[in-house]
Amino acid sequence: MVRLFGPLVGLFFAVALLWSFGVGAIQAIREPEPTTAVQEFHLAPKEPEPGFSFNGPFGKFNQAQLQRGFQVYKEVCSNCHSLHFVAFRDLAALGYTEAEVKAIAKEWGTKAKVQDPKTGDETERDNVPADHFPKVYYAGTGNPPDLSLVTKARHEGPEYVYSLLTGYQEQPAELLKKYPDAKTPDGLYYNPYFANLNIAMPAPLADDQVTYGDGTKATKEQMAADVAAFLTWTAEPKMEKRKQTGWAVLGFLLAATALAYLAKRNVWSKVH
Amino acid sequence: MSFPWAKEYKPSHPLMQWLDEKLPLPRFVYNAVGAGYPVPRNLNYFWNFGILAGVCLMLQIVTGVVLAMHYAANSGVAFDSVEHIMRDVNWGWMLRYAHANGASAFFVVVYIHIFRGFFFSSYKAPREMIWLLGVTIFLLMMATAFMGYVLPWGQMSFWGAKVITGLFSAIPVVGEPLQQWLLGGFAPDNAALNRFFSLHFLLPFVILGVVILHIWALHIPGSSNPTGVEVKTESDTVPFHPYYTAKDGFGLGVFAILYCTMLFFLPNALGHPDNYIQANPLSTPAHIVPEWYFWPFYAILRAFTADFLFIPAKLMGVLAMFSAILVWFFLPWLDTSPVRSGHYRPLFRKFFYLLVIDVLVLGYCGGSPAETKYVLISQIAATYYFLHFLVILPIVASIEKPAPLPFSITEAVLGKDDQTAPAA
Numbered sequence: 001m002v003r004l005f006g007p008l009v010g011l012f013f014a015v016a017l018l019w020s021f022g023v024g025a026i027q028a029i030r031e032p033e034p035t036t037a038v039q040e041f042h043l044a045p046k047e048p049e050p051g052f053s054f055n056g057p058f059g060k061f062n063q064a065q066l067q068r069g070f071q072v073y074k075e076v077c078s079n080c081h082s083l084h085f086v087a088f089r090d091l092a093a094l095g096y097t098e099a100e101v102k103a104i105a106k107e108w109g110t111k112a113k114v115q116d117p118k119t120g121d122e123t124e125r126d127n128v129p130a131d132h133f134p135k136v137y138y139a140g141t142g143n144p145p146d147l148s149l150v151t152k153a154r155h156e157g158p159e160y161v162y163s164l165l166t167g168y169q170e171q172p173a174e175l176l177k178k179y180p181d182a183k184t185p186d187g188l189y190y191n192p193y194f195a196n197l198n199i200a201m202p203a204p205l206a207d208d209q210v211t212y213g214d215g216t217k218a219t220k221e222q223m224a225a226d227v228a229a230f231l232t233w234t235a236e237p238k239m240e241k242r243k244q245t246g247w248a249v250l251g252f253l254l255a256a257t258a259l260a261y262l263a264k265r266n267v268w269s270k271v272h
Numbered sequence: 273m274s275f276p277w278a279k280e281y282k283p284s285h286p287l288m289q290w291l292d293e294k295l296p297l298p299r300f301v302y303n304a305v306g307a308g309y310p311v312p313r314n315l316n317y318f319w320n321f322g323i324l325a326g327v328c329l330m331l332q333i334v335t336g337v338v339l340a341m342h343y344a345a346n347s348g349v350a351f352d353s354v355e356h357i358m359r360d361v362n363w364g365w366m367l368r369y370a371h372a373n374g375a376s377a378f379f380v381v382v383y384i385h386i387f388r389g390f391f392f393s394s395y396k397a398p399r400e401m402i403w404l405l406g407v408t409i410f411l412l413m414m415a416t417a418f419m420g421y422v423l424p425w426g427q428m429s430f431w432g433a434k435v436i437t438g439l440f441s442a443i444p445v446v447g448e449p450l451q452q453w454l455l456g457g458f459a460p461d462n463a464a465l466n467r468f469f470s471l472h473f474l475l476p477f478v479i480l481g482v483v484i485l486h487i488w489a490l491h492i493p494g495s496s497n498p499t500g501v502e503v504k505t506e507s508d509t510v511p512f513h514p515y516y517t518a519k520d521g522f523g524l525g526v527f528a529i530l531y532c533t534m535l536f537f538l539p540n541a542l543g544h545p546d547n548y549i550q551a552n553p554l555s556t557p558a559h560i561v562p563e564w565y566f567w568p569f570y571a572i573l574r575a576f577t578a579d580f581l582f583i584p585a586k587l588m589g590v591l592a593m594f595s596a597i598l599v600w601f602f603l604p605w606l607d608t609s610p611v612r613s614g615h616y617r618p619l620f621r622k623f624f625y626l627l628v629i630d631v632l633v634l635g636y637c638g639g640s641p642a643e644t645k646y647v648l649i650s651q652i653a654a655t656y657y658f659l660h661f662l663v664i665l666p667i668v669a670s671i672e673k674p675a676p677l678p679f680s681i682t683e684a685v686l687g688k689d690d691q692t693a694p695a696a
């Protein structure tokens with residue numbers, strides 16, 4: 001039974017597949033899929049010079065850079081983007097003292113909303129360290145995504161954020177000539193790192209937009225790299241601990257496996 | 273059952289003697305994985321993967337049960353609760369990465385285990401039942417992993433669930449109502465998330481039950497071996513302990529090193545970035561792809577692009593995808609060659625290696641966007657896949673001239689066997 005029906009079923013699927021293949025192949029030859037502007041002009045993310053300190057198995061965050069990145073977020077990005085998963089108290093990991101964290105929370109522009117339980121009135125109070133970064137309302141074009149996880153939510157996230165922020169440019173004449181329909185619509189901006197090349201976010205960074213307390217020159221590239229590093233930390237605050245733990249675990253496992261190998265060789269020496 | 277020369281359990285300590293009378297659990301262990309279980313002396317490292325799969329199952333159950341203590345199966349808070357695990361729960365990040373990468377490790381191990389079975393024809397009599405139970409475990413694993421992936425309620429969770437449950441709507445007449453019944457709604461939502469969590473918690477224990485049956489069935493004929501020649505005498509075997517406990521211990525160490533390297537240094541490499549975006553029914557991701565271990569089957573599903581003999585392409589794809597696994601159930605009866613091991617089957621071996629490449633190609637296409645070139649390649653690869661199991665294997669079995677087999681395992685290992693002369 002199996003040897004009768006088996007081959008019949010096999011041939012049935014095979015013929016159906018070859019039929020699909022034939023139909024598809026003829027279609028592909030008759031009307032080859034046209035190339036698109038995205039296929040031709042989209043760019044893969046690039047790394048900042050001289051690379052991120054946190055990449056690689058020994059990578060670590062640079063606290064000064066994270067503080068600068070936080071400053072960029074606070075002064076620029078926070079106008080449009082929230083940071084839902086981060087609490088003010090988490091900033092202690094960037095090297096801020098308890099008093100500094102308190103001050104950052106207290107002075108944060110958007111206040112925490114509370115409802116008076118007696119009257120039901122909405123009131124506001126200053127943020128405290130235990131509060132998460134407040135919600136951000138945005139009236140312009142497009143939907144600014146929450147940034148807490150964005151470096152994990154894109155391929156090569158940190159490099160992507162850096163490239164996106166530094167990648168704004170005029171739409172190439174070559175592109176317009178070849179794909180007139182792909183002209184960037186009004187209200188959008190051309191950016192070859194963005195998935196569909198036209199992004200609703202206006203270029204947020206320009207040289208010297210912020211003034212760094214540590215004297216670092218605030219070029220566009222510097223700010224982009226700093227905020228990308230900061231957003232890598234917000235996406236995975238436990239990264240350093242993860243890698244440190246990893247080395248301890250691997251050290252133990254290598255030793256244990258070496259012993260296991262010797263034990264195995266010893267046991268088997270009697271029968272080989 | 274075991275070989276007549278299996279050592280008997282003889283407890284020396286009075287406490288163990290007492291226990292052996294009341295509940296012979298130590299005797300059971302001794303006969304299952306101890307000195308009382310004789311095993312072929314020539315097993316290679318491919319025979320480590322069964323134990324490794326068992327380790328993976330325990331790892332998933334332990335990490336999963338602890339994750340479930342902190343996870344909240346409600347579509348409003350599921351995504352946040354997973355981030356709470358990552359950020360606020362002590363060692364929560366490690367648990368979650370251990371569980372997510374544990375699923376991948378489990379599938380790597382099980383795929384190697386299955387392909388070991390293909391090469392050495394481990395499915396042949398008298399081991400058909402072990403094989404059937406194994407395929408059942410694989411199906412349960414796929415269901416478990418699919419539902420687990422929905423739990424973090426990211427974009428791929430949602431859209432993956434939508435695409436896969438949408439497959440049921442291809443079934444004529446009852447398809448649509450069936451899909452709605454499965455989801456508890458028209459699209460994945462809180463009702464679906466809750467039942468997926470419930471089943472994702474349950475199924476691993478069902479798997480555990482089937483694993484016990486799988487090992488029980490294994491202990492009746494005992495393990496096969498790389499020559500495929502059955503055990504004849506005591507000199508063909510060694511006791512499981514200490515020989516294979518030692519070998520499995522070393523194998524486990526190597527596995528743990530590779531697994532921990534992924535877990536601690538590349539924890540998101542096998543996941544899709546879109547799953548770090550909360551599920552949004554109004555925004556379809558550019559490419560919906562399942563986890564890597566489903567890619568070969570996903571490629572088969574998508575390979576059917578034209579209606580065939582009045583059967584809609586979508587239905588063909590669904591039938592083919594399920595058949596791609598179901599054919600494994602029939603292998604013991606499709607491959608009728610009396611020789612087990614691929615080492616002694618020159619023609620079969622070539623087709624086996626072709627199958628390995630074929631499945632890798634299918635996997636690559638399944639993980640790629642549904643562009644014409646990938647679809648055309650998967651159509652050819654899927655054709656070979658079905659022909660291999662259903663047409664080529666039966667033909668090869670009847671036309672192939674196998675290489676001469678060794679007289680016994682002992683002869684294969686030592687070059688001679690004193691028993692070669694008619695046994696006394």
Ligand code: HEM
Nearest residue numbers: 332333336337339340343372375417420421423424473476
């Ligand atoms: C056959 C064994 C199992 C497999 C193959 C498996 C697979 C998976 C997968 C692929 C995920 C998604 C991972 C992610 O994206 O984070 C997941 C999540 C989850 N699993 Fe499992 N699992 C298994 C056993 C268990 C068990 C026994 C439990 C609990 C009793 C469990 C509880 C959970 C929970 C709570 C989540 C959601 C948390 C998270 O996303 O990390 N799993 N599982």
